[in-house]
Amino acid sequence: MSEDAEPVENISGGPGSGGSMDTFEPSENETRAAKVVDRLGELYWQKTYGGQDAFECLVRTILSQNTSDVASQPAHDALMDRYGSEEDEVDLVDALADAEQAELAETISGAGLHNQKSARIIEIAERVREEYGGEDDFDAFVREEPAEAVRETLLAMNGVGPKTADCVLLFAGGRDGVFPVDTHVYRIYRRLGIAPPDADHEAVREVLEEKVPKGKCGFGHTASIQFGREYCSARKPACLDGPEACPLYDLCDRVGVEPASGDVVDPAETVGS
Incomplete structure (x- = not known):
């Protein structure tokens, strides 16, 4: 995905994108990935998807x-x-x-x-x-x-x-348990430390579909994209400005991010370092 200017709301998941607003209970599954998606659901939207041609x-x-x-x-x-x-x-x-x-x-x-x-x-x-x-x-x-x-x-x-x-x-298809991995999702969940830093896209998908409750994978995908645009960008993640700047700071390992120096690298570059 390019670094072109993005809309304020994710077209794939925002209010005008289709799908039905829903309310999901907090995860009984206590994985960190589930906690991340719950918090994103509080920050953005909770939706069920399906029905597009x-x-x-x-x-x-x-x-x-x-x-x-x-x-x-x-x-x-x-x-x-x-x-x-x-x-x-x-x-x-x-x-x-x-x-x-x-x-x-x-x-x-x-x-x-x-x-x-x-x-x-x-x-x-x-x-x-x-x-x-x-x-x-x-x-x-x-x-x-x-x-x-x-x-x-x-x-x-x-x-x-x-x-x-x-x-x-x-x-x-409206399939539960499907968590598409785009550029934002790929970056975020390796940076969080939820997926291995050197995981490929398919490995990240497998981790998320295993650790996130099936009914939450859809809005987890779209809300993660929005979070990547607003907070967890490739070059200047919000955590560089301190704990209060990022709503996921306490759930994140910040792999590849050095707040003290301001250095930011792809998580894969940290392997073996």
Whole structure:
């Protein structure tokens, strides 16, 4: 994810993002990861997710790769305006499978890597049409089949990585126990000391999905992104300004952060030091 300016509220999890506000009891699971997510739920929002159209969610997440919500959201809106007309009952899978790549690339140009992303979106749309027929059947597959089978299928698509697959499972499938790992989540939970400092993205996901109660993984993901933007940035985390500056200070090992000197490195760089 780039360091572009971000919105005040996380588009994926903020008030206008879809999903239902909910109230969760404090965790009986006393892991530090569970305590972190509970505190983030007090700081931001507690929501349950699911119900987004699966194919549109997949496309939207591809557009968000290697860029910010500020850039990807207008690209998504432009794509839907051109190819996703509900009034004409257009199937988005058909529309994008038949799209001219140059036109699609121009439509989504604001999201960055538009030539690469347009080619991937068309290829995936063709595959979904061939294997599922259209939006509705793909939706049913994502919502009803076992989560691991859906994840495996999504990961086999060109341009779909673990975070993209997990976002589809969460935001479209409404699957409990899915904690997508983006750049912010990856940084935060290694810096906290909850995941090993040299863990890869998949290892961080496994730790979080094991230690965070299943019903809280969704808002844990989105609230962690917001926390990364507001407090736990890559270069200048709030803890450099002292304990009172960060609401998670007492739960954090600050791996790779040296408040006395102001030095901040990736947690992996601390291994063996």
